[in-house]
Amino acid sequence: MNAPLSATPRPIAYPSLVEDQRIHGSVYTDPAIFADEIDRIFSRGWVFLAHESEIPNPGDFVTRKLGLQSVIVTRDAAGGFHSLYNRCPHRGAVVCQAEAGHRRSLTCPYHGWTFAMDGALMGVPAPGAYEGLSAQPAGLAPIARLDSYGGFIFGSLGADGPNLTTHLGKAVEWIDQLCGLSPTGRIRLSAGWMKHKMRCNWKMIVENQVDGYHAPMVHGSLLAANETFASVRDRKDSSPTRVHDVGLGHTDIDHATDYRTTPDRLFRWTGGVPEAKLPNYVAAMRESYGEADARRRLIDGPPHSMLFPNISLAEMNIMVIQPISPTETIHYSTPVLLEGAEEMNARTMRRCEGALGPAGFLIADDAEIAELNQLGVANLEPEWILLNRGLASEVVDAEGVRTAGLMDETSQRGFWRHYRDVMSAVGGA
């Protein structure tokens, strides 16, 4: 039985809440668990901050959340990347209110201390009063670690722990797969972000991103209203699509295993558009990769994956899941634009708007269900959430990658297995 009004005992024994086949409902509601997550996962672990293409030029910056911290991600005069706490070293004011922009320097709105884009202090008004003092004015504080892969910049507030490559593990293959849809191997996230407020725990959305079971139910209205969406992929239990848990909490729904069953058709991943409608894109891909390899890329399409903890390479979109409180989350979405494929990009923009965000034909309904899910787990019985679907048919290969059918909960189990490791580890992520 739950003890409804008593708090979870401290320290929290995560293995007793996150079992192999079931999850205790309190992990979605308990403020102490949320605080632990912000510390262990979203502060000490690696978290996506920005894509290099969002700050292409010296002086460009964006402000982002790393856990609950506001940080400024900048490009300095030499083109180098920095991530700085958004807090003035003088008396603590937020230095940068703008979400994005281009500046020669950053000036604090309170007393006017000015910082270079790498955070170094450039000047303070009336500096004479600091002469002879031991505590001298200093610059903006950098976060502990910053690194990038495939243009995706990640940060961590913790000085220790695995490096980014170790954290990403096999997920780098999905980043490569996505970038490899561009004839130049580079993508751009330059269209801005939709910001979707959801009244649910962040993990509801993570689990849903790689849930192959819900589409007929949650997205039935779209399947009925728009035949294109219905016809491009097989959404039945018998679908050739596989789900994978590739370890370290990274999981995917591999639609390519379905698309490869129709090797005569390219572009099933973008509404099954006829090849003849994207002639320049197809030609550029052939030019870059050769006939056979270009064809393979255009059959397979982009990954549909969820990288631990909160960035999803969601086909031709990037989606980021930002925790706000145990019951509030913001879901950010932006289309993936391919360098050297403008013809494709126009299409991707409009498909992103159609499917995603608060008005999207898909995600509005996912958001609704996530909110119902959150309301549901606030009710106390039965206190466990079941995650054992498809367990018996799961196949584990020599490298530990787990594979199962489209509608199996292998992907959710993969997330939770790593979650439990991180939350239980001595010293955090």
Next chain:
Amino acid sequence: MTVQTLQPSVAIDHDAIAQFLYREARFADEHRYDDWEALWADEALYWVPIGEDPDPATRISYIYDNRARLASRIRQLKTGRRHSQEPASGLRRLISNIEIETRGEEIVTRSNFILVESRRGALITWAGQAEHRLRKAGGDFRISAKTVRLVNSDEPISNLAFLI
């Protein structure tokens, strides 16, 4: 009241235009999907941008529906299984500050709105400016474009599955 404007070819009746905007708002508020859709021209754009005057070719919008997509949106709502509007939100909006100008054959109106949405125990306030492009059609009008500029389009917003 009939006002003769600088373009003598288009005489605009401010009251009739205001009545049209109120009717469109009422159909949206009352989820009268077919009636609402019937107000639109055959070629149309229904746009909810993010930020100030973005270029829709390079910046993502919350909604950028051409006429076909607008029809899809309505079909989806009418399935009765669009979960984000099942049950439908309680909606009422006030429209004010209507300004009207003509550009050739087209009538362009800008108006402010405050919309209150009731959804599962919460009252959510939406506010902004709507810009309509209208064409005369018989004694009535048809919408060729509607742009809704939310005051908080830069901030996170909750589900916008109803018609705004």
